[in-house]
Amino acid sequence: MFVPEKAAKTKPSTAEAARKSAPPQDVLLGFLTVIGNTQSGLYGGYLLINSAARPVEFHCSAPVQANRAQQILYGPTLEPYLFGELIAATLISSAKNRAALICTDCAAVLIARKGISTPMVLVATERDAASNEVHGEAQPASHQLVLTDFDVAEKKLAAWREFAADVPHARSYLEKLGSSFDLVEPFERIRLAIQEAQRGAA
């Protein structure tokens, strides 16, 4: 005999015990990424998670495409504009909760930091770091990345020189979460969620 699934009326003792022991409010961590797709445009995803790595809030953007005029006239500034000022800024402003720290794996998203007070860091790969060494000098000084090693999956943390203080802030916050906190995995969730949303829209 089947009965439709519904939320249990009262929580089980395990969950009750969990809530009783929980402090009133958790500090949230934001993960923001943009994935590109030449066919359907650029999609952004913003995931807020708690310190248990569980999702609290999620937002994704509909596909964004720059038309030919925009591509020509924005030139090299198009990418940071679309990723940072347009997609990232919109997603961050859509969130109901405020993150204590925002992590991204797209360097172009960092431009969104100019419009917000929340610290923002790039979870950089070795390749990002090398690229910064090669191309960094061509950027305005304020836009050059300040890199620091961080012992999670051989990643580095980076921020714009203009917001260099974000790196030690992030480092101290992340260290409190413990070495088992995976800084890369949440981006994978965002990508899977965007793919799921794309499939749903198809």
Place this chain on the structure above:
Amino acid sequence: MGELPSRSDADAREDDAMEDIAPAIAISTNSLACDFSPPLISSLIQNDTTQRSSQLADFDLQPPDVVSIAIHPPKIRTTGFLVSSSGDSLLAKREPTVAAEGTQSRLQDAKQKSRRATGRISPPQDFIKLEDRLLCVLEPPVETWMRRSEFAFAQQPFPHQWDGVAFLFPRRQAILADEMGLGKTMQAITAIRLLLLTGKLRRVLLICPKPLVTNWQREFAHWAAEIPVAVVEGSAHRRAWRWNAELPVKIANYELLHRDSASLSGAREPFDLVVLDEAQRIKNRRSSISKLVRDIPRRRSWALTGTPVENSPSDLVGIFEFLSPGYLHEEMQLSRLGSLASDHVLRRTKSGVQINLPPRLFRDLELPLSPEQDETYHKAEEDGTLRLTEMGDEITIQHVFELVIRLKQICNFDPATGASCKLERLQADLEEIAGSGQKAIIFSQWVETLQRLSRELQAFNPLEYHGRIPTKRRDDILNQFREDPKCHVLLMSYGAGGVGLNLQFAQYVFLFDRWWNPAVEDQAINRAHRIGAKSPVTVGRFLTLGTIEERIDEILRQKRDMFDAVLSHTRGCEDLALSREEIMGLFAIKPNKRRDAA
């Protein structure tokens, strides 16, 4: 950033629509630029300076045209949602509390860091709403989730176990069909634990064979000590009290359901989850036990079994009648059946998962009958075959079975003299096993055989575990076998000891006589060969040459590999147990179609 998208008609339409509303960035052009056609350029090159001065004179009279091109920001729309509070947000304030074991633990922790977490939750196919699907993919991998929780684990689970938990967690109908010994119990308990933690479950009923009730109690205490468990047993009054107890998990045995069916099916509130252990018990959907479990009101249904297909694909259909009535039919083509079942069934084998389980070594102990056995055997076979032939049209499968059983028993012991080629070999092997301080489990399908072996093997302090041993005593027997260094032998029947028990401290398994179905033999062998086994498990399969055992083994060998066919969809599947034709064929007798049909 990826390659920028090319301009399309849609872009052009968007431009048109947005020109009215967006602020424009004006770009000035002068009239010359507007007229930059090749004839004009060539004329400018060819003309002398006087012509240019005359044009300059006119310039003041021509105000420049202005063409404005709007740089519209691309439109952006977002969708999002808040995830409802799950109550565990602040459980994760400290590092994982896996039982520390010094250096071993630190090494394990280092390994954990270097590999990605396992147990990612994927939405089941029957999740239609996008939000439900997103809620699945947005959860962290189960391993991450549990490692960051403050709930302890007695041992570090294996990656395949995290994946199993992630499989069960979102599913309303699921069969966990891992090969025996891969930890189905732990996976089910951890999934229940997570669902209780997130408030998705409140009332769970677990049904298992009676001898396994204490095993489940132990496993709950081991893997989820914080979850209170009530075992439904005892007098009617006591059981009624237990059924009504406000405890999250209740454990009942299959046999009990007959007596308590009224109070179960008439329950005011459905169970949030009903789990069937050793779910092959309900493979026959017409059986009373199958009907009883189907009548239990519930929201989620899970089945645990190492042998979802014991005899034929219809076994799987029978289990699905509990999960989702009518979802599968026996008439379905095998490929269709496998395809429909695939999203609800998870099966892994020991060879397919990354665990360092010691190997399982098979030894076929092929022996000639002793002279006494040989004489008795051939006389019985000749007499029996003659009698069957004389029966003509009256012969039934039952008559043939009786002869088969009689002959198999002679292969064990000569009824007149007690001579046994198998016993002689077994005693020789046990001398060596006991001498090295190791332990062996001996399986037979007959209690009489086990009792006889018990008498003959007194030197090894044998213990008996079969249907004639009261249930209350069975746990003590297993504990004694585990802990008493003088007890080297456990004599078990396939029926009582074949499923659910953890005996991984035994290094030897002997199949004194063979079961009709290879899946049941595998169940028996896997009591010893399972997670936790620290040394190889040697399996001795007795087989007397030139006898009915050899003929049965030949047929079963051909069928052994078919076990996974339904789940792997790689090839066709026939009945795995012996068919009527095959049983009749053991004695070169043609089946009587009229009688068999009846």
